[in-house]
Amino acid sequence: MKTARASKSKQVSHSYLITFGIVIAFYIIIQIMSGRGVLTSSLEGQLIPMCAYAIMAVSLNLTVGILGELSLGHAGFMSVGAFAGVLVYMNMSSGIPSWCAMFFAILAGALAAGIFGLLVGIPVLRLSGDYLAIVTLAFGEIIKNLLNAMYLGADSSGLHVSFKDAASMHLSANGKVLINGALGITGIRKSSTFTLGIILLIITLAVILNFIHSRAGRAVMSIRDNEIAAQSIGIDATKYKLMAFILSAVFAGIAGVLYALNYSALVATKFNYNTSIQVLVFVVLGGMGNITGSVIAAAVLTVLPEVLRVANNYRMLIYSIVLIAMMIINQGPGMIAWRKRFVAKVKANHSDGKEVE
């Protein structure tokens, strides 16, 4: 028993190392290529979104693959994180060093998304299956609509919020508009770097992989496999589900900050239903529950359209076909039975061959 556990944990740390190794090797290769000037500027522009999407995919995989519930509103958390982070960054960057402002921006993004994760998670996790998916979609749309209609301004008497227009905030003369409704936040100093993206990705991987292999992570997976059975052995399903959901939201928020600080303007409609689906495609293609797969799928699929400019028009078409095909091949009961028969046949042939020898 003891040896079995030891070898298991050794195996786990082994797979950790491979994941981190891939990320670090990728970073070094990109740095060398960038130093030699091999990278095209369009490709270089994709590096930070790539890291952000990889973080998104890993965090969504926690909900979809490990918790086993489909979230169609993950972009909403990214959006909340982005807005919170950018607001903090823009209002802090005057006095203190840039890295410090960045740190607080990421912290604010993570915190805001986490709070939303809690607020959304409490009602949402009472549901399951299709209903849960549609409610996350609804929450994602609500967040998008609210942020899109929100005007936020600050003056000497404090913060002002309006959902009508900038004038109805009644700002005093020295006040400034922070979020300008559908125009969002403008004049952001672009400060995300590829190195920061990779560091955040590694932190995300470390936290989420550790969570999955911890006691809490195993509890979450047992709930995924059979909620009633898990509850019958004393696992508090609501608590662990909420834990995974909030953790997932927190990292989506971090991805949002990283993504938003890469552009000079931020609008709420950027994080819509399509963004959620795109990240879902990364998770499904990388393999549900497979964290390394999510990173690779996100990285490859973010860069691929830049490399294959011709295929750009057909990108979403190809995505959708791949999504359907992957589901039918991986999850269809007929296909699973066929695969099992095929493997058994190959094995039988193999052992026959051995006997002949």
Place this chain on the structure above:
Amino acid sequence: MQFLEQLINGLSLGSVYALIALGYTMVYGIAKMLNFAHGDIIMVGSYVVFFTFARSGMNPVLSILIAMAVCLILGVLIERVAYKPLRGASSLAVLITAIGVSYLLEQVAQLAWSSNPKTFKSVVTMPPVSIAGGALVISGETIVTVLVCILIMVALMWFVNNTKSGHAMQAVSEDRGAAQLMGINVNATISLTFAIGSALAAVAGALLNSSFATLTPLTGAMPGIKAFTAAVFGGIGSIPGAFVGGILLGIIENLSKAYISTQLSDAIVFLVLIIVLLVKPTGLLGKKINVKV
């Protein structure tokens, strides 16, 4: 008077939602899956009507019939190719596949007909009716939409309660395994459900675009999601529920657009969905389901 006008506009929008929701609710009740692509079948139906009626000047009724036939074939084809291999798989897998189909239809439409909005010509030729000396004008589209919706709901309820195929649908919805043991062809019944739902989507598409005149490959997506909301609101699986839910949702949306905020009306609609699901998960007219181990 203005309130009454908004209410009637809401009734018109609600009838369209109700028509779409009827398709959703039947498929959900019988195949136990959320057919995310339903909204995009509406879009395809609308394009067929657009090309046959607005472009080629065909008779509007004939044009809608062609659209119904196209959508019917499309719906059954999608069910056979994409959903049937996944029967018995987890609902997560089926839902992701349905999202994939939805995307596929949108992308094909975008490539085939471009994403430029097309101006849809109303299929309704009825002149507007004015009541109370012109103080209240009801458009022909509104009257036709509401009437068609009621007619279809009554016909569907008659079909489900009084025909052999309708009884088969009820049986499959109740217990698929037992229905099969009773000699009901489950696959044929599910195909029939998809056929009816998709054909209704074509009608809904024509009426939707007659009232709201632009057509793009994404036209169906939002109404589709809202109609699902309506179906859940009324109690998914219930035909009168879809009707009631659709009408109520249309009215809520229109009133919040008129009196609260245009930008937040979608948020309010979704908030209603969330509240309904939390307070009464089976909807207004839905049956209570007990989960067994």
